Amino acid sequence: MIFLPPSHKNQNFVWFLLASVLSLCHTPYTSAFHCRSPSSRHFPSRRLSPSPLGVVFPAGPSLAASTKDAFGLTAETVSETAYTRKTKRESKSVEGTGQGQKQKARRSLIRSNVLQKRPVVLRLVPQSSAKESLRKGDPWVFSDAIKRKINGPPGCLALLQDEAGKPLALGLYDSSSPLAFRMLSLYNSPQRRNRLLNRRQRQEETEEWHKSEPNEVSSSLIASRLERALDLRERLFGVSSHLMLRPPSLSPSPSRSLEEVSSEREREGVSVTTGYRLVNGEGDGLPGLVIDRYGPYAVVRLDGAGPAGFYDGGGIGQFLVDRLHGLDAVFLKGGVTEGAGREEGEGASRKSVSLLASSSSCPSKDVEVLLKHPIEFYENGMVMHSDPLRGQKTGAFLDQRENRQIIRKIAAGGKRVLNLFAYNGGFSVAAGQGGASHVTSVDSSKGAIEASRAVWERNGLSPGRHLPVVGDALEFLKSSTEFNERVEAMLQKEDLGGVPGGGDVKVKKKEWEVVVVDPPSFACSRASLMGAEKKYKELFEMAARVTASGGCLALSSCSSHLRLERFMEICESAVSSAGRTGKVIEVRQQAGDHPFPLSSFAMRYLKFVLIELD
Ligand SMILES: C[S@@+](CC[C@H](N)C(=O)[O-])C[C@H]1O[C@@H](n2cnc3c(N)ncnc32)[C@H](O)[C@@H]1O
Structure with a gap:
């Protein structure tokens, strides 16, 4: 077994040596379970190894032998008293520090919402296919696949084991939801981990493993995954395009108008996009957390009671305001519902939007004032509206x-x-701008x-x-x-000598x-699903009937x-039932700022097919 070199010299190094020696003597998974302790003082008598999640996992053969031995308690004994909720946040100022320190300070803004001394332990039912799916990276386990059900606060951390008690993954747990377990991290051997991570990530994770502060259970992991998510969006959309864009109502004298910036970028051959998804839940390794950016504002949605319990919205908001240039405010859009992509209940009441964080240049702290008008943003050069309220x-x-665009x-x-x-x-x-009559x-x-009328006119279309x-x-x-x-009937009559349309x-x-x-x-x-398939077919068939030839x-x-x-x-059957044939021009999916885990078809939720009908 190869252990990553520790970054700390002192105590941790002793642990490192000890764990390395033990790893040579014990079963593969024993030494391979690389974990970090949020607080080694919770488990002073046990041999611990660090985890990127900051959850205490005792290493050693006892883990497989008996869950009770390994954790010092049976899962059932984990009670509400083991959890405390963080209510107070010390918002650290990141002013006047160097880049590295700034990043550290920013990361510390995110706190774990649920504090627990150890994860609850769940076990899969025998022969569950979830085991293989998890290993392939599918992050969801439904409640019917979980044998041992534990009551814990929604969003508590859980260790999922296979039916024999071998660790599989660590994730968020919500005992009341059909989507009971959402994976945060797969159990990986150090060798595999070495292969998967690049040098920077490896170094980051190594550092995280050696932290020993409580309440960093998930915060460092969330922060590093947020950084990765933001990095992807910066590569997809650039960082500077949104700097000058402001809804007119909020900035009476912006340095440049939306149109000026847009036409400038168009001249440069760049279609401006200032509205995009910053974080797409499981696709960005942050289960149930969705964040959309619309120019100067971002809107957070938490998908279900588990994520709502797990994430520290205020800390994440502050992190974003701090990290993203030109971001004035971060809102939370409430309403706890479940599902991948966008299939939760439509709409939400005005009351369900709250302010999570704002920058010093934000013109107000009042949600109703900030969102009095829809937010304007650019999508490939066209002005679009978002109305979170x-x-x-x-x-x-x-x-x-x-x-x-198609x-x-x-x-x-x-x-x-x-x-x-x-x-x-x-x-x-898009069609109007493309030249539709x-x-x-x-x-x-x-x-x-x-809103569609307003957006149409806002884009200067007749x-x-x-x-x-x-x-x-x-x-x-x-x-x-x-x-x-x-x-048709009249035309036939006309053929027979009738007079259609007078x-x-x-x-x-x-x-x-x-x-x-x-x-x-x-x-x-x-x-x-069955009922839905019928509805899709009926709708698509009717749509095919009103599509002109060609x-x-x-x-x-x-x-x-x-x-x-x-x-x-369904598409094929609908078109054929309409008495039509056609050819497929494109089969598409959600945009690239909505990534999904390779192994999860459920998170590749959006399907879009373009068919030319004969
Ligand atoms: C997925 S959204 C459409 C998004 C839109 N195509 C876009 O590009 O922004 C679904 C829309 O269907 C509307 N809707 C729901 N049921 C409907 C129905 N029976 N007839 C017409 N519209 C409906 C909702 O109001 C919602 O605006």
């Missing part, structure tokens, strides 16, 4: 960003476009349709080219199809050359329970 999710659907291209040359489930008109504006936006939400419709999308399609059938008037069928269908998730649970049909589903292969089958 009145809107759905964090305020906008960023995952379709790159798919909107519609922009497809709509070129004066196409007529129908955008169903339009929300605030992202696809509509006319766009119809349909959504059941009046507020969303009003109101005469846009028809916003409040209504049910399926009803809209049905009435359009019925209308078309009547027209002689001179040409009656046109309700058909569109581009039809976008982006419904909310119809399958919010595995149980509802036109394009863009079909989407954001249900995490519906696999891509099955989605494609």
Whole structure:
């Protein structure tokens, strides 16, 4: 067994030597379980090895032999008294320090929400497929796969073992949720760890393992994963584009207007994007934590009671304000619901938005004042709105960003476009900017349709080219199809000598050359999948019926329970039931700022297929 060299010389080095010697004598997993103690004083009598999570894992063969021996208690004895909630935060100023110190100080802003002396111990039911999925990196374990169920506060840290008691992973646990365990870290041998991590990460993790302060259980891990997530976004979107962008209502005299910055960037050949997902939960190694940035503001969402219990929202907010240039405020959008991607309940009340942190240049501390108007941001050069207070999710659907770019291209040359489930008109504006002659936006939400009108005009598009419709999308399609059938019947009569439309008037069928269908998730649970598949098929079939010959049909589903292969089958069956054939131009997914673990199909939730119909 190879141990990573310790960065501390003193006591830790003694532990290092001792653990290394023992590792040569014991079973592989014994020495391989590299853990860090949040506070070695909790376990003074046991031999400990450090963990990147700061949770105490006693090393040695006893771990496999008996959970009770290894942890000094049975899992059942872990009670509420073992947990204390951190209520007070010492917000450290990072002013006037060097880069390294700044980073350290920033990291210390994040605190673990749930303090526990040791993780609760869970065990898988025999022959559970979760064991293999976890090893492949799928971070979810559902409650039916867990044999030993423990009551702990939602979001407490848990060690998951296989049926024989061998450690598998460490994660967040919520005993009341069907999605009971969300993995934070897989049990890895040091060799594997060495292979997986690059030098910098290895060094960082080594440092973390040797910290011994309590309450750093998850904070250092969260901080380093946040850094990685932000680093990815900086590479995807650049760091400087959003500096000057401010909603006009908040900055009466910004140094440059949105348009000035945009046209400047366009001249440079760069399409500005200032709205993107900063953190995508499991995809960024931070289960259940979603953060969207809209120019000067960011909105946090915690997916379920587990993540809500685990993460320290205020600390994360402060970290972001400190770390990200031009970020004025971080909000928390409440409402505890579950699911991957965006399939939790639509909308939330105004009361459910709170301020987590703000910069010194933030013009107010009042959420209602800050969010009085929708936040303006750029998406590939087009002005978009996000309304965290009145809107759905964090305020906008960023995952379709790159798919909107495709519609922009497809709509070129004066196409007529129908955008169903339009929300605030992202696809509509993209089509309008791309050169569509006319766009119809349909959504059941009046507020969303009003927003689609505002966004359309904000982008300088002629109101005469846009028809916003409040209504049910399926009803809209049905009435359009019925209308078309009547027209067909009249045309047939005309052939037989009848006079359709009263002689001179040409009656046109309700058909569109581009039809976008982006419904909310119809399958919010595995149980509802069958019913959802029927709904998708009916909707897609109706949409195919109103797509002009040679036109394009863009079909989407954001249900995490519906696999891509099955989605494609539904699309094929729907098009064929409409009596049409077609060819697939593109099969796409969520944008790159919504990464997902390689092994988790559920987190590759967004499916988008573009079909040209014959
Ligand atoms: C996933 S969002 C659409 C996002 C949008 N396409 C975008 O790019 O921002 C789903 C939308 O469907 C709307 N909706 C839900 N049920 C509907 C229905 N039966 N008919 C029309 N719209 C509906 C919701 O109001 C919501 O705006």
